[in-house]
Amino acid sequence: MFLRTLLMAATDKKQASELDSQFYHLMELKALRPLLHIRDGVDDINPLNILMVMEMPDDSSFFSSDNFRASALVTIIETLRGFVEIYDGLSSFPEMFLPIATLVLEISRQKHVPDAMKDKFNDVSQLIKEKAEETHTLRRPLQLRKQKPVPIKLVNPKFEENFVKGRDYDPDRERAERKKLRKLVNREAKGAVRELRKDNYFLYEVKQRDKELLEQERAAKYGKAIAFLQEQEHAFKSGQLGKGSGKRKR
Incomplete structure (x- = not known):
């Protein structure tokens, strides 16, 4: 897309194919000017020195010269050749590069483009x-x-004569023995889990019973203390508290 935009900047008019392009809605394409369009003859064509260009001031006259445009176009076309070699094996190669090939051919037919x-x-x-x-x-x-x-x-199904339920008819006796032992281990494991569950339930009941007894004892002690305090309060209010302890000495 970037190389195509640069090549479009080398044309003096917009192609109909570019106007119908799916990328034409981009602002940089709508406002694109023919900055790389060669207007007069070119004296010398040299590869573009990027480092030298970066050190030049923005208002340098070199950027408005046809020599700069020619050098930039040569660099662009060589870069495009490299991309063509890289993406040669893609199945979408024609859709990617044929529009650019048409644009390249149009630039080569311009009047002031050097023969080289x-x-x-x-x-x-x-x-x-x-x-x-x-x-x-x-x-x-x-x-x-x-x-x-x-x-x-x-x-084909295989039927056993005189079939006995629960019996293993595997012809491989070692495998049958392993299956039997595995089944026995699973049964014992389930039994152990069942017994552990019963033990846990029993321990839970014992703990709950002890807890209830402790709560009952605590409630009984609390009731006795409340009854004693209520009795003392009643005796104090009725004036009977300390009565009969003897006459007061003068």
């Missing part, structure tokens, strides 16, 4: 078309997977 740049642009455009055709030839229409239905395995 035209060759590079045409080579990349042709490379994209060839790889897209290869991908198209390898595509196959979707179809249901052909697979024979797997038949259900049928097993």
